[in-house]
Amino acid sequence: MTNIKYELVPNEEREPSEKKPSNWIVKILFISLVLLTLAIYTLSCADNPLKNSAAPFSPWRPMRLSVGSGWTNNPGNFSSLLDVLYKIRSLGEVKQTETAEASHSKVTDTESSTEDQTERSTIAHTDRVLEISTSLPVTGYSKTETLYALESNGKKYFVNSPQCQMGHPNPFASNIQHIYKKHSYIVCDKSPDMITVIFNETDSTYRLHKIENSTCCFKQILRAGSSTNADHQYKLRPCVEFQQDLLVPTEVTAMITYCRRHPFDKVSQKDAFSFVHPRKDQINNRTSLHKRRPSVLLWGIDSISRMTLELTMPRMYEYLNSQHWFELQGYNKMGDNTFPNLMAILTGFNKTYANARCHPDKVRGLDECPFIWKDFKDKGYTTAFAEDWSKYSTFDYSSKGFYNPPTDVYGRPLVLAVEEELRMTQRGQMPYCLGRKPASEYIYDLGVQFTMVNRNSTFFGMFWTNTFSHNDFSMPSAMDERLVKYMRTLDKNGIMDNTIIIFFSDHGARFGPLRKLNSGFVEERLPFIYIRVPRWIREKYPKLLRNLQVNRNRLASPYDIHATLRHILELDTPKDKLPRPEGCSTCHSVFEEVDWSRNCSQAGIEEHWCTCDSLSEVSTTDSSAKSMSTQLVESINKYVASKKGAERCRRLKLSRIFSVQRRGNSNRYLIQLSVQPGDALFEATVEWDASARRIPDQMPSISRLNTYAGMSGCSSVKETRKYCIC
Template identity: 85%
Template sequence: MTKIKYELVPSEEQEPNEMKKPLNCIVKILFVVLALFTLVIYTLSGANNSLKSNADPFSPWKSMRLPLGWTNNPGDLSSPLDAKHTTRSLSTVKQTESTEATYSKVTDTESTTEDQTEITTIAHTDEVVESSTSLPASGAPKTETLYALEENGKKYFVNSPQCQMSHPNPFASNIQHIYKKHSYIVCDKSRDMITVNYNVTDSTYRLHKNENSSCCFKQILRAGTSANADHKYKLGPCVKFQQDFLVPTEVSAMITYCRRPPFDKVSQKDAFSFVHPRKDQIKNPTTLHRRRPSVLLWGIDSISRMNLELTMPRMFEYLNNQHWFELQGYNKMGDNTFPNLMAVLTGFNKTYANARCHPEKVRGLDACPFIWKDFKDKGYTTAFAEDWSKFSTFDYSSRGFFNPPTDVYGRPLVLAVEKELTTFQRGQMPYCLGRKPASEYIYDMGVQFTMVNRNSTFFGMFWTNTFSHNDFSMPSAMDERMVKYMRTLDKNGIMDNTIIIFFSDHGTRFGPLRNLDSGFVEERLPFIYIRVPRWIREKYPKLLRNLQMNKNRLTSPYDIHATLRHILELDTPKDKLPRPDGCSSCHSVFEEVDWSRNCSQAGIEEHWCACNSFSDVPTTDPSARSMSTQLVEAINKYVASKKGTERCSRLKLNRISSVQRRGSSNRYLIQLKAQPGDALFEATVDWDASAQRIPAQMPSISRLDTYAAKSRCSSVKETKKYCIC
């Protein structure tokens, strides 16, 4: 019987340099002193590694809790938290004739235990860059070097003739003023009465009682029918079990009830998930030419690239010190989670996704061509799990799935623990469910899923909302935990054959952070990192050079969908690879993205485009007043045209906050407040100066204040952000 334990992977130690033979006694003495000094340093370093090897156990099959007073372990990461992050300005980059040779050199320096990236430190800026990423692709225009990522004190994520995407400072004083760092919450300080032991050899689970107790479990089952198929669960009868009880393969989730003597009341309730192997599971071929990588999508709702750096510094440092490839110009394509994840999972835009997949109808989403179906057809085992059932991506104001969409599906567990266990809210989110944070039920299931399927191919998506959606500061509570999850995946060997995409859907959409000057970019730029196994890096070096080259180029969720399709056909020529339905010009990020790409070419509507070359227009300008008045009227007409919105108030313009013109176009970004309720809107409108009109159709609009409680009287999902009851 084996437990999966969390251990830190030690970093490589530097070997002492060989010294030349001394020519005289003085040099010999200096050499001896230097050798003794080196020995002391080496001994101290070894002691540090000894501390690393004694890291706390980390198992996805038991509650993971840190003791009170727990502080950051200095051995958790390979470099200190306060290390200066650096980046390279494109103006310092020069073309070379042999990019491939340079990449091969970097590959040869990799550690055999855990990939350690060669780092080039340039000057004090914002991040760590792999030395191999500093080379433009051979097809890049020479003029690209004229567009630096830092000019006149202003920094950019993307800086090209078609897109200047500013890089706000995550640590600016106005952000620090509203940021509050949170500590990890220990949801239950009591000792585990049940530990789940996992046998790696046969992928079985046993329930071990840690004290004299009487215990039983209730199986969690999916129980809904028709329109409620994805919204109901049921519990089986409480089945008593003895010590080291073998969990049946038909049990995928349970709630346990344990009683201490005199056994008259329940002493502890707990919940567990169990991922079992598929009976028809196909082993992954070992021959390199037939080998396929697994895919793991590991997501967090509502975190921008800037906010990741601010609130999760250890995770940010981990990502930048390993073989993770960042896309800094990754721009959302729609307002909230649904359109952005649908673009990733189906390649559809929001309009076509609603028309093709009918999320409001029973069985509508079941017929939708999600990418996990393509992986399933290739023999992959599939999984999908998401926390916070009320607001989950495919169930919020929707019917969800009639049948489980994947081989492993986390929703019945989430429904049960939200209802059956004690809930502790933080930031108006269900942070603790019973004995651990809500998000950890999802990520623990992800670790289980990858471990059970490590010798075959899998496609899994694990998505959380409960520590990020409502409070931009809250991710700080999960910073250490997230690093440990990634270290665990690495320790378990999952990264040897898995492409991992760690990403978000968008940044903060409302609240104090969004209302700052940096809020426009904050909302539109979610973070995304991609981890590629060594064997793919070695077999397909050109694809990796392209991925490196795309770091500071404009990309979108459609490109990630194309990348997922590309993973299934790595040997297919790029001109024969499928393109997303929602963006025919989008393609895999394993192919070089055009440096001068604009938002239209990336499938991004003008309103959601973070390329922000704006000029201010006085709010007292007559055209500003006219545009704003017409915008409010357009909102009123749109809401009135929908059934189920009869109780929504008619809005009136209260105040124009700002008007900005995009470049030299006739497009304007307007921010205004409307009454009642001080509703704060931001919209992009086209202005016909001769007719003094905006178009009759509804423009794309952001709602910048919280509105869930104010719009409950509307039964129409699309109108909730405009409705004031």
Template identity: 70%
Template sequence: MTTIKYEVIPTEEGQSIKRKPSKWFTKMGFLSVVLLILALYTLSVATLANQSWSPWERSIETTTYSASALDIIFEIGTFSSTEVKDDTTKSSLSAVTETETENESSSQESIEKSTEVDAMVITDPSTSSHLSEDSRTETLYPLETNSAVKYFVNSPRCQMTHPDPFAKNILKIDRKHHYIVCDNSPDMITVNFNETDSTNRLHKNENSTCCYRQIVRAGASRMADNQYKLGRCVEFQQDFLVPTEVKAMITQCRRPPFDKVSQKDAFSFVHPRRNSTSDSNSEKRPSVLLWGIDSISRMTLERTMPRMYEYLLGQHWYELQGYNKMGDNTFPNLMAVLTGFNKSSAYGQCHPDKVGGLDACPFIWKDFKAKGYTTAFAEDWSQYSTFEYSKRGFFHMPTDVYGRPLILAAEKELKITHHSNMPYCLGRKPSSEYIYDLGVQFTRINRNSTFFGMFWTNTFSHNDFSMPSAMDNKMVEYMRTLDRNGVMDNTIIIFFSDHGSRFGPLRKLDSGFVEERLPFIYIRLPRWIREKYPKIVRNLKVNRNRLTSPYDIHATLRHILELNTLPEELPRPNGCPTCHSVFEEIPWSRNCSQAGIEEHWCACDSFSNLPKSGPSARNMSTQMVEAINKFVRSKRGEKCRQLKLDQIISVQQRSNSNQYLVQLSVQPGNAKFEATVQWDSSAQNITIWVPSISRLDAYAGMSGCSSVAETKKFCIC
């Protein structure tokens, strides 16, 4: 972390004074300053002795100054360096400047001002020797150049371009969607929540007979996470009190003459956690809420969800514009966030393809649970959810509140309406709203205690990059509901995605390479965190345009559990020992390797085109297809057809390296692939890591004959 030393910059007026003061005047002035410093130092030590400082707060003292400390520095600055010779005076000055800190109870305005001072870079030649190389050169790399080239990150080791979200070629294929109302009929049942005792009652809005069927998780062995059962339909009267053992239900209501079902709905319920245990440490802890949407880049969020984007800019949200995914699809990226593992470790240590494998996996929610937090996890679209697609899911419920049984039942028992081949509506409301409504309930019930919750959706974003526009207003409404419910008073919220569009028309554009690799991420801190830990605010602002990865978010989650631990003592992610919490300053000159990002997924490089018709391009492309075929055969892919090179779309050299980005299409299926290869020009052969190859077109339905997850994107049956 860069430590900036503040010194007085000589003024023109000061330089014009040539006369030296008399020795008598110099000695008296010098003695006066020494006495003043000693008096202030004694006063500050006495003050500090009466305050309780955390290790984190002590660690920021050397770079944060109050007005009085700066005044002293400027007073001393009137003497030349040759005049200040007394070692005692020097050590006293150092002690004063290192122990002066901001008052914890300062207002938000003063925090913002101190942040600005903290982030200053002194560029005067007389002080440049005190600055790190990063600090001296960072100003030479602007985020927007004179030629109007924009960057998310711009440093010697990472030049991450900032495509225009509203470029003409994007707007040509984009279309705005309005909110889709799944059913216009009035609700026959309303769930009324009682704030006083945290109970739910079912209120009938018209003359009808209604019953409910309890949804229970009921799978076993390989189907433990994929089966449910319904209880018998229990008729209930007006304002029926929902039993605490009922966590989800399907309701059926009949209007007169009561001969057929008039309306069918699914509901979830969160009840207060009983017999909760808490950490013996009584320090105040924040809750954590992960609110996620699949397949949305930072550029797509700005374009398709303008109201949400505006909301994020107007509140206490901190964006990480250089957030780069570390793997191909959802699983490796979320595993990096939740476990700190890379893909090979996630499979090697968590065994998601085996029954019970994920149960033994060290998910971060287990650490929060051990600290007394109530935990929750929920995701829509059961078939393609993160821990079930080509995997075995969880044998036991992974968290205190688990949304999967509700989604399984709703998808089976209610009418499904598809949009863009996604189950957008389940019965009378969008699939995603079952998840976010559960999130609202969970946070509301537990807002006066501590909780860790993750709520993730796929069904309005995964297959169509423009569909998120349909949920724009609704997402703002959810955030405002969390605020009204008081959830934001003690909750760190991470609003994020896993990656951008991986296939389809948006991915095929020139900006598609960056689009895929840069998911959006915003972090919101409650007010007491901002006031108690101003250095965190400062670092989040500094990190806005630094290279970050999912491993850093995992480290941040661990940091939240240990806010009063010194930064150097915090644990580092298993998959990236050089990664750390974004509450600390991220090095400006960081590269993708230091962020745990494979070269193929790195959005930092510049590219130059190689002729597609040249022998090198042909050799790279042919060998790439051969490598794919060999890999599929090694994974028991005998039913998959042999692929043949059809067309070389592009071959681009990464910077001035021996690495090339190759795009091509194959037959059968006209499948399109993109890979980073290392080219040995003397031997005329490539080195390639096949699992990292990107598939640029949708392949659902093409690879049903393969049961191996890693071969799905390569297999044409």
């Protein structure tokens, strides 16, 4: 039996080291061709004013070339450059094919990272040059639209096309640094463990090992609710005393342990543990390379934007950008909070249809909902879902939750028990420590266990955390190094060899000081997302790799991620036969190239949440601004008054107009205002009919920019909480 401590996060010295690639000849040839191409281009453009505008070459940083007359003055040079670059790409594709055919031995992803980076940098360099200006007839390149650089006139963009100019704010701007406070990782309990769990990799069994002479017992955690409380209650069985190295029964999936030292009159230490056991009917879907299926792991963190990830988690950011992860910088949320954005990923539904089809406010409603994990289950996958902070979890906040466990492994009973039975330490009004470790680590440890037990079959797991990110944009800094170690643990355990991992968030900061800055508009709407693809898929489907790289700076939405999950189940299905999301018929897998000229409507993103528009200031003293603002507040009052269960909410009055901005050249305006009572701060997009001097009667989409916790408890209607002042 191999002894592995339950705490699977490796020490720094155990992290896998990067090894040098073995194929030096191919590597040198590639570098030589790239350098030769750049030399030819530099000499041919000696008098070109664009010669000094390119940023240093990097596979992870887009080339920044300003669009100017230089291209049209010398079209022959540009055409020649593209022709040479296309030859380099072709050589790269040949290399991929040869590598796939010649690879018969197991090589870990970590060991091959440098080799793949060389290949990937060539593709990135080529694609970025192609996305500059191609209105000229170029051999081998059929596109005729004009493309734009990601930096123009000193302004940076995540996406830059005529249909979408998505600004790229500086995450290290001085006004952000002024409110950012770096946090250190908290060790919840420094006392030595009295119990460790020994995991046997051979048969996936667990034993409870006592470190010192003590008396210990455990209480099994069970799901115990019924009817409306099915997903909201747990129970503990009587404490069972155990001897050294007890074999944990397979029916026990979670427990709380109680240990006493001599003279055994009081509890010296309490702990909580989870246990993932193999499914009795587990199917091995990895026996044949021809029929091989990848596992899927969704690893999510609430309320972290792409910019905030870079600011607060620099080690994680560096890790993601130095390994085999593909970022979608143009990933735009489609709804206000967690529920609509995750429902778009997990069901393909928009919020209205999700509420009508899945009835989260009714018992058994969510059980009947066609979550994507059911499709994976039908294909023989083992499934899991776990989320921390039970009070505000995605499917239980102001909802009935699940009547039956939605997946094979379900973490909610464990979370309910540890929140109630163990000592809680809060940070930023969040339950940071539960007993002897951070709340989020119960979810992450469960995720590591789940992947280890099912590593020789296929699985679909989603592990979501809120407790170090939801209320304070600075707090993720405390978990920076810890997250890197969890990812390295997955790699070390071989999980990444056959697993597509999506590391992502639902949205950025929706309220608080960061949201009130000029960059807050983009901050709220652009969550981070990275995708990691196993080596064998990269080799078998090289076009998939190319499409992911091309889509780096193109507009994408949660609906596309839903389509991607469906695509994973049918990797060999032609793209025109793949299913499309119910909520967005024009959305599709990010394994297929996203149209460069895509707009928010085509991505299923409502205009208020769309980050593509440029904004121009309108005076807040303008009569139209005042009329729009007054009518907006009246629309809120009418909406709340129409909801049964919100009768105790007070009528709101306009207090102050902070800003009015016109969206592009349209008749739609982004308004920020505050109301009384409560000093509630709202942001909304309204359509203004200048001739009638009216906004539409229907309720627009609205963001609440300051917290409303404790203000709206008198309303039983979930949709009115952010507007209700009791």
